[in-house]
Amino acid sequence: MKTHFKTIIISDVHLGTKGSKAKEIARFLKQYRCENLILNGDIIDGWQLKKSGSWKRKHTRFFNRIIKMIENHKTNVVYLRGNHDDFLDQILPLQIGNLSIQTDMIYESHGKKYFITHGDVFDSITTNLRWIAYIGDVGYTFLLWLNRVVNHYRIKRGLPYFSLSQYIKGKVKSAVSYIDQYEEELAKMAKAKGCDGIICGHIHKAENRYIDGIHYLNSGDWVETMSALAEDEDSNWQLIYYNEIDFKSSANLHISSFFEGENEKNSDIIPLKQVSFDRNNDDQIEPPAFRS
Template identity: 80%
Template sequence: MKTHYKTIVVSDVHLGTKGSKAKEIARFLKQYRCENLILNGDIIDGWQLKKSGSWKRKHTRFFNRILKMIENHNTNVFYLRGNHDDFLEQILPLQIGRLHIQTDMIYDSQGKKYFITHGDVFDSITTNLRWIAYLGDIGYTFLLWMNRVVNFYRFKAGLPYFSLSQYVKGKVKSAVSYVDDFESELAKMARSKGCEGIICGHIHKAENRMIDGIHYLNSGDWVETMSALAEDHEGNWQLIYYNEIDFKGIQLDEQSIGSSEEVESSVIPLRKVSFELPKDDLTPPHFRL
C-alpha cells in the first residue's frame, strides 16, 4: 500500500461549517507523505463564518497538521483561492517559506502540464450574480443538515451511510447538466492554456477521466465524499477515498519501515533529496479570468 506520493490535492474542506470533516482530513494527512500538497480552494468557508459558522479546535488542528508536514517532511504547500475563501484576494500572491498562497498554477507532471484552479471562475452564477450564489449556498447548507439528520436515524437502525445531498443533486436534471457543462468547459480551458490536463474542485464531485483528449481531474470534497487526488512518482494519478483506507494496514507498514530504518541506522545514512521546482517555476504563473 502506497503512503508516499509526489503530490496530493485536496479541496472543498469548508472549515468553519458543521459539515466539514476536519478530523477525517487531518487523520488522512497524518497517514500520507507527499512532496507537494495542493489545497485547491474552499479550504476555509468565509461565507459561513460571516453568518452562522463557527471555528472549532479541530479546524485549527488541520492547519497544525499542514505546518508539521512542512516542518518535518519539507512539503511544499500551495493554497489556491476558492470562492468561499475569496478573502485571500487581499493578500495574493504570498509566499512564506514553503507555503504559497495564489490564485491558480500550472503543474508539471512527468512532462505533462496541468492547469490547477478551484473552478469557480467558470461558474457564471458565482462570478456575476453573487446574491444567487449565496441563495444556492443556503439551500446546500440545508441539504447537509438534512443529511446529518437522516444518517443519525440510519445509524441507529444499523444502516450504512447515505448521502442525501448527493442523491438530490443526482436527481435534479439542471444540476446534472451543470456538472457536464462545468467539466467540458474546464477541459476547453486547459487546452487554451496549452495544458494536457486540468485539476479542479468546486462541484464536490470527484473524477478522473479523459474529456476530448484532456485529462480531467477533480479532487472531490471533505464534506460529502471525503476524497483526494494523489500522484505517484511515475506521474500516475488516482483518487483516494477516506472510507476505503485501511488505516490499520498503513500503521503496520509504517512500523515495519521504522524497524528496517533502525537496522540500517548503523550504515552511513543517505540524505533524501526532496522535490524542488525548477528555477523557472519558482513563481508559477497566475491567471485571473
C-alpha cells in the same frame, strides 16, 4: 498500502461549517507523505463564518497537521483561492517559506502540464449574481444538515456513510447538465492554455477522466465525498476516498516499520523527484469569483 505520493490535492474542506469533515481530513493527511500538497480552494468557508459558522479546535488541528508536514517532511504547500475563501484576495500572492498562496497555477510533472484552479471561474451564477449564490448556499447548508441526520441513524444501524446531497444532485437533471457543461468548459480552457490537463474542485464531484483528449481531474470535497487526488512518482493520478482507507492496516504498517532496520524502515518511501510550480502568466483570465 502506499504511504508516499509525489503530490496530493484536496479542495472544498469548508472549515468553519458544521458539515466540514475536519477530523477526517486531518487523519487522512497523517497517513501520507508527499512532496507537494495543493489546497485547491474553499478550504476555509468565509461565507459561513460571516453568518452562522464557528471556528473550532478541530479546524485549527487541520492547519497544525499541514505545519507538521512542512516541518517534518519539507512538504511544499500551495493554497489556491476559492470563492468561499475570497478574503485571500487581500493578501495574495504571498510566499512564506514552503507555503505560497495564489489564485491558480501551472503544475508540470513528467513533461505534462496541468492548469490548477478552484474552478468557479466558469460559474456565471456566483460570478455575476452573488445574492442568488447566497440563497443557494442556504439551501445547500440545509441539505448538508439533513445529510448529517440521515447518516447519524445509518451509523447507529451499522450502515456505511451515504451522501444524500450527492444522491439528490445526481437525480436532478439540471444539476447533471450543469456539471457536464462545467467539466467541458474547463477542459476547453486547459486546451487553450496549451496544457495536457486541468485540475479543479468547486462542484464537489470527484472525477478522473479524459474530455476531448484533455485529462480532467476533480479532487471532490471534504463535506460529502471525502476524497482527494494523489499523483505517484510515475505521474499516475488516482482518487483516494477516505471511507475506503484501511486505517488498521496502515497503523500496523507504521508500527512494524518502527522496529525494522533503518534501511528497511524507509523502504516504502519512494525517492522524491523534482516538480516545478510556475505561476500562470495569462492575464486574460479573471480570478475566480463566487459560488454557493
